[in-house]
Structures are given as C-alpha cells and as structure tokens.
Amino acid sequence: MKLLRTEISGLPNFKDNRFIFDLTNDKRVSKEELASYELFPLTNNSYQFPLISLLGINATGKTTSLILVKQMLLLFIQNESLDFHSPFAHYIPSDIMTVNYLTDGKTLYKIVSEIQKDSKKEKIFFKAEKLYAKPLRQSIAHKRLFAFKDSELVLDRASLAEQGNFNLQNFLKDEDSIFSSILNQKDESNLKVLDMMGTTNMNFLSMYSDSLPLSYIHYLDTSIDIFEMDEDYQGHKIPNKFKLKFKGNNEIFTVDYHHLDQYLSSGTIKGISFLLMVTLVLSEGGYLLIDEIENHLNKTIVTSIMRLFQSKINKNRATLIVSTHYQELVDIFSRTDSIYLLRKTDQINIERFSTVLEKYKYDRTDKVKSNLLMSGVLDTAPQYEYYEMLKQDMEGVVNEP
Secondary structure (H helix, E strand, C coil): EEEEEEECCCCCCCCHHEEEEEEEEECCCCCHHHCCCCCEEECCCCEEEEEEECCCCCCHHHHHHHHHHHHEEEEEHCCCCCCCCCCCHHHHEEEEEEEEECCCCCCCEEEEEEEECCCCCCCCEEEEEEEEEEEECCCCHHHCCCCCCHHHHEEEEEHHHHHHCCCCCHCCCCCCCCCHHHHHHCCCCCCCCCEEECCCCCCCHHHHHHHHHCCCCHHHHCCEEEEEECCCCCCCCEEEEEEECCCCCCCCEEEHHHHHHHHHCCHHHHHHHHHHHHHHHHCCCCCEECHHHHHHCCCCHHHHHHHHHCCCCCCCEEEEEEEEHHHHHHHHCCHHHHHEEECCCCCEEEEHHHHHHHHHHCCCCCCCHHHHHHHCCCCCCCHHHHHHHHHHHHHHHHHHC
C-alpha cells in the first residue's frame, strides 16, 4: 500500500488552516528521469517520488509537518491506532478532517476521516469516516487521479451499526480507522514506517545489527576492524552486547550498547542506525522520515545514502522523506516538485518549490547537482571504494528472498 496524498484541515497553525502533502508529480516526467529512478510510474500520467524534502529555516514547521505525515502513514500504511499521548495529538485542536489517497497498485482509495480529541478524557478518536474506492486505470488523467464520485463510496463508519443483526462498530475501536479492514486483508509488514525524528534509537540498533555488513561500518569509520554482536557460550547472539576491535589494536572490547558512545562517535552510532533503517525500508518498500537530516551525519554521506532511493536498489519503491535547512543538500533533488518550501510568519506556509517558482515567475532551473562534494576531491567525502562495497552488500540484503 502506498500513500499518494494527504490533506488535513482544521489546523490553526497552518495557512488557511490546511496542510497538504502530495507524494506524486506536479510536472511532466521525462524518459531520462524515469531511467534515473527519480520517479516511479503509477499510471501513464502519474508518478511517485522515492525522495521528498521539506526545506526551511529553523522554526518554520518542518518537524510539525513530518509528525503529521508520519501519523497518516502509521494509520493508513502501518495500520496503527490513534494515541492521545502521541506527538500528533499535541499538534491538533479538538477536531480535524483528514483526506488520504492510497493505492495497492490495482485500486485507488480515498479515506475521509473526522478525528476528534477529548482532552478531559485523554482520548483521540475517529468520529466519522467514509471510504471510497475505484480501479487504478493506466489511462486516467493526472488531474483526475484524486477525483471520486459519490457512487464510489464503499464503506461509511456511520452505517456499520445497520449491517446485519449486530453492531459491527462494536468490533472496531474508536481509535482504529475503517481502512484497517482493507489493510487486514493484505500481508503487510509492521515495519513499513520508520523515523529518525529524535534521539538515536539504541533499541533498534541492538535488535537489527546482527546482519550488519562490515562495509557499513567502514563507510562510516575506516578505523574499525570488527563490529558484531557478542555471543554467549552456546553461540547465541546477545542483542545488547557488541564485540569491537580497531585496526592496529589487538584488543577486542565487549561493549554494552548503552556504552557504545565511549568507543564510537555519535555520528558513527547514528550512522549505523541510519543504514540499518535504510536497508530495512528498502527491503520492505516502506517509508523513512528523518528530521534535519544534516544533523545526523556528514553531509556527503547523507547525500550518498539519499541517492540510494533513486537507484535500482530501490526495487520495492521505498520512500525517504527528509527535512533540512541546508540548501546544498537539496541539490540532489533535480525536480522542484519533490521539494516543499516551508515559511512562517503568523502561520506555517508549505508549498512545493515548483509552485513558488511559477508564482513568482522565477527561472525553473531543475538540474542542480553536488558533483564536487560527491567526488571526494576535497578529502571530506568517504572513500569511493567503501561506498561501492556498501552498495553491493545492501543490494544483496534487499534482494534476499
């Protein structure tokens, strides 16, 4: 299942009280762009982005926007429930409306939801919902992609009580969307949506580092000779302990993951988690959201990893959504309709870069790249051979049956 567009109304912090985030193209797509994996085909006229950025200076609403997108993904991709104690609940008033468009490749869905928050009862729930569905035809015009007829209504939350001799709504929690009835029919992983929007997730590192190729480590720190999970006397992996050895030093350290920062830089630790998440998301065809991506790693490493989502490795059409305030990181985005600009005066204004260029009649120069930084000639970039080894190992993991 893929999220194509989300609309949320009733948000006083946003211009016109509305937040819109579209993951499909707004401009024509060339054969060259498809060949370079800058977009993936959805229909003959519509395409999905594997890489989307939110660009803005500090305090313009980038984190808020990511939280909104993440919540829609958790609800309608990962099939999770609303949670009053989630960051999402903090950002919404007492009542909002959401409209989400999704597809499984055969059917296009529109789910309209009214979400209410009761602060006294510490509860957030679905007050009303309507689900629409239509075939995803290859010939559909892009401007008609999100147009639905009343006759395409397939499920109304309000009518659940009228179906049969018992109240079906009693079997659906107020915190769960009726779209879960669609998701429950599909064999979907529960790891479709991952994020780096706070501190490094050390639990994630301890759980998924068992299969970490050494090339990942060398790409981040060439001085490390061994980094692997420790084993007990029976040969079983110990998930919270690592064996660590540095080149030129014969001593092998046994380190609890809570104390890794005494041996490795914070950038290396973050980088390991980052690469593990990227590999998992690429394998599952899921979503990875990263807030202020430049704060996690060297800019050139970040740029290199971002490019993996625009490569043949991304055969499962995974999506990376990042926020940044560094213009040079956005150079990797050759299309201006995959960049959202955020500005704030009294309210948050989020617009596609392509829309802003058209509005102010600027020259629409799309092809801006960071070849110099990627080349490594400044000696600030990781060595190319380690990046190639990383790519090969990651491709092997992604292609595993």
